[in-house]
Each structure stands twice: as structure tokens, then as C-alpha cells.
Amino acid sequence: MSQDIPEEDVSRILFHLQLPPSDFLPLPPLQFLRAYLHLLPPSLLEPFAIIPPKTRTLIPSIKRRRLIHSTTHPSFLTASQGRLRWPLLWERMGGDPFAPISESAEEEAAWAESSFMKGTAGNQQVRKLGGFLRLMEEEREAEDVRAAKRMERRLDQEGEEFEEESDEEEERFGANQRPQMAEDQQEVELAFEKRLLELFLDGLDTIDYSPIDFVDPPGGDPIAQRDAEDRYFDDEEPSQTPNGTTQGEGLRGREMMVDEDKTAQNGQGDYDY
Numbered sequence: 001m002s003q004d005i006p007e008e009d010v011s012r013i014l015f016h017l018q019l020p021p022s023d024f025l026p027l028p029p030l031q032f033l034r035a036y037l038h039l040l041p042p043s044l045l046e047p048f049a050i051i052p053p054k055t056r057t058l059i060p061s062i063k064r065r066r067l068i069h070s071t072t073h074p075s076f077l078t079a080s081q082g083r084l085r086w087p088l089l090w091e092r093m094g095g096d097p098f099a100p101i102s103e104s105a106e107e108e109a110a111w112a113e114s115s116f117m118k119g120t121a122g123n124q125q126v127r128k129l130g131g132f133l134r135l136m137e138e139e140r141e142a143e144d145v146r147a148a149k150r151m152e153r154r155l156d157q158e159g160e161e162f163e164e165e166s167d168e169e170e171e172r173f174g175a176n177q178r179p180q181m182a183e184d185q186q187e188v189e190l191a192f193e194k195r196l197l198e199l200f201l202d203g204l205d206t207i208d209y210s211p212i213d214f215v216d217p218p219g220g221d222p223i224a225q226r227d228a229e230d231r232y233f234d235d236e237e238p239s240q241t242p243n244g245t246t247q248g249e250g251l252r253g254r255e256m257m258v259d260e261d262k263t264a265q266n267g268q269g270d271y272d273y
Helices: 007-016 029-039 042-050 060-070 079-085 087-092 103-114 124-156 167-176 185-201 222-235 249-266
Strands: none
Touching: 007 042, 029 042, 029 060, 060 185, 079 087, 079 124, 079 185, 087 124, 087 185
């Protein structure tokens, strides 16, 4: 599998790590990535994108990076964007298949109103342009949703041969098996966003994982930092006290003496009750 990484990338990676030059990595890509993830800059980690995100989940540091990123509340983990990538999942969980258009379509129209040719806000032609851009974005999203549904059905049939469905077949399939819409859409959104988080952490989402997996979190990895601190103190030799004993030995000695005194007072054998 190491042959999948171009030789020029392998050379740059090995040179950066001061490893012996070679045309191939000394380890399979996944093992190599696990060993040297924190020593390589993002530009030299990009070639490892050949490893599927799901497989990269086996590296604890990468999964922690995803978890840390999720705490920044990225927009792709919101229901409004997630349902565009996972429309069938959204509907199966009781989501409204005719939910309002996403924010991106609104942003297209707002851009024309506020940023296109300053000083023309409210102009009829500008409003028409905004409506046109909004319509184009809605059509693009609708096509993306149809493609996403086909992808989800392929996942349902994973391991089986299939042919890509036409829109007519998709509509007929959906009409016969459309799930019921839940009354409490807010509750559906919360459950759906939780499921989105699980898909994201497991490397199963369709987003670009590289900017997350191959870049250190802005504040660093707190778990890795704590582990490094623990290793430092574990490896540190005990310091000597002024009287020449190793720090902690005096306390342990006093504890042993107290235990011996208690044994002498209580005596041997069974206790009397």
C-alpha cells in the first residue's frame, strides 16, 4: 500500500523526519501515520489522505482531533446542513422532507441585496438578481440531495451490485416507503445532530476530513498534553531530602511503624466481638 504515496512525497517525508532515504515508506501508511502524525506538518500529511477517514479513526489522536473540532460547533454538524448530506437518514428519523431551504440559499440572495454594486440596495434589478441566485442555489441543493439519497441507498445495499437509480425510480421508491414525519421537529433535530456527530467521529461523513485530521487543534490536544506530563513525572527520578533520604521514604517508613504498633496492640488471632 505504501506504493500508493508518490515517491516524491515519500522522499520529502523521510527527509523531514531525518530517516534513511527510500522510494517507499518503512511502514504501511496507517502504521507510519500513527507513529509520525505529530512530527509532520499538514503539507506532508496530505498524501496520507489515501487512507479512508473511517480507517484513520483507528488512530486515537485523529479521533481526538475530530472530537475537539466538534466542540467548536461547526456548521456541518447542524441539522440544516446535515440533512442535505443525509436526507434519507433525516426523513427516517422523522424529519420534515420539506424543511425550509438552507442558509446558503438565503445567503446568496442576501449577498445580492447587500454586497452587489454598493449603492443599489433595494433596486428592482438587484432584487431580481438575488432571487435568481437563490433559485440557482436551491436547484443545486436539490440535485445534491438526490445524489445523497442515491448514495445512502447504496450504503444500505453495501456489498451488493446495483445500478444508479434514475430520478423517476427514486421518486417511485420514495413514494412507497416515505417515513412518517414526527410532530416534534426540534426533538428530531437534536437526535439527528447527535447521529451526525457519531458519523463524523467514526469517519463516515462525506465532508473533507483532511483539514481536521491533519491539523493540530488551535489549543493543542489536552489529552495528549496530559499524557506527556504524566510520562514526564513517571520518568523523573525522586529528589533527595536534606537529610539524604529519598523524598517519600520517610513518610512510608512512618506509615509502616504505625501499622506495626497497631498490630502489636491488637495482637494476633481473631478479634473478640
